[in-house]
Amino acid sequence: MPLPDTFDIHSARLVVRSIAARDLHDLLAVNGDAEVTAFLPYATWLGLQDAMAWLQRMEALAATGTGRQLVLERKADRQVIGTLLAFKFDEGSARLELGYVVGRAHWRQGYAREALCSFVGHVFGDLGLRRVEAEVNPANVASNMLLSSIGFTHEGVLRQRWVGHSGPYDTNLYGLLRSEWAPPAMDGASPGR
Numbered sequence: 001m002p003l004p005d006t007f008d009i010h011s012a013r014l015v016v017r018s019i020a021a022r023d024l025h026d027l028l029a030v031n032g033d034a035e036v037t038a039f040l041p042y043a044t045w046l047g048l049q050d051a052m053a054w055l056q057r058m059e060a061l062a063a064t065g066t067g068r069q070l071v072l073e074r075k076a077d078r079q080v081i082g083t084l085l086a087f088k089f090d091e092g093s094a095r096l097e098l099g100y101v102v103g104r105a106h107w108r109q110g111y112a113r114e115a116l117c118s119f120v121g122h123v124f125g126d127l128g129l130r131r132v133e134a135e136v137n138p139a140n141v142a143s144n145m146l147l148s149s150i151g152f153t154h155e156g157v158l159r160q161r162w163v164g165h166s167g168p169y170d171t172n173l174y175g176l177l178r179s180e181w182a183p184p185a186m187d188g189a190s191p192g193r
């Protein structure tokens with residue numbers, strides 16, 4: 001099955017849905033923060049022009065059929081508080097890779113876990129995918145811990161896989177199989193949230 005053109009996945013507090021141009025204003029607050037973009041493969045946004053250039057790249061990715069840029073919309077106030085990228089989709093192997101970002105004002109409130117859990121549940125269930133993976137810089141403590149907390153397995157270290165501003169660096173490879181997926185309680189958020 002090819003990747004659907006659009007997504008609209010509901011969890012307790014979030015809608016994980018396809019991006020729209022109207023989201024860029026909210027996303028400027030997310031990606032205009034150097035602490036948020038420290039481990040991301042794009043520079044901190046300086047204004048709406050950077051946001052629009054990013055959207056164009058995401059639209060070009062979608063046109064290949066191998067990626068979809070989604071956003072995390074909070075149900076309570078309809079604010080877009082983050083993004084989720086599904087990319088490197090391989091139809092034959094029923095596999096894709098995830099990238100995710102949450103605005104700093106919303107960190108440690110369970111939003112990333114809730115979004116990832118609802119998305120992973122959807123692609124393993126409705127879309128029939130069999131593997132989801134993620135690459136994480138070993139220094140990105142939050143992202144490494146997030147994946148472990150959801151049940152991803154740390155499968156290895158790809159040495160000097162990327163070259164950044166300060167030279168080559170390693171990446172941690174994480175994988176989660178449909179056969180081992182056990183959604184946490186509370187639709188992804190920790191009890192009590």
Ligand SMILES: CC(C)(COP(=O)(O)OP(=O)(O)OC[C@H]1O[C@@H](n2cnc3c(N)ncnc32)[C@H](O)[C@@H]1OP(=O)(O)O)[C@@H](O)C(=O)NCCC(=O)NCCS
Binds near residue numbers: 040190
């Ligand atoms: C990684 C990121 C998406 C996590 O978002 P979040 O909404 O704050 O994460 P959650 O609140 O859902 O956290 C879920 C679990 O992840 C772990 N975690 C999250 N942030 C953590 C941190 N700063 N330190 C240690 N563990 C952390 C914890 O186990 C946490 O569960 P707990 O709060 O019950 O202990 C967010 O820090 C972010 O956007 N970082 C910048 C962008 C980025 O690096 N993206 C990933 C690129 S690979």
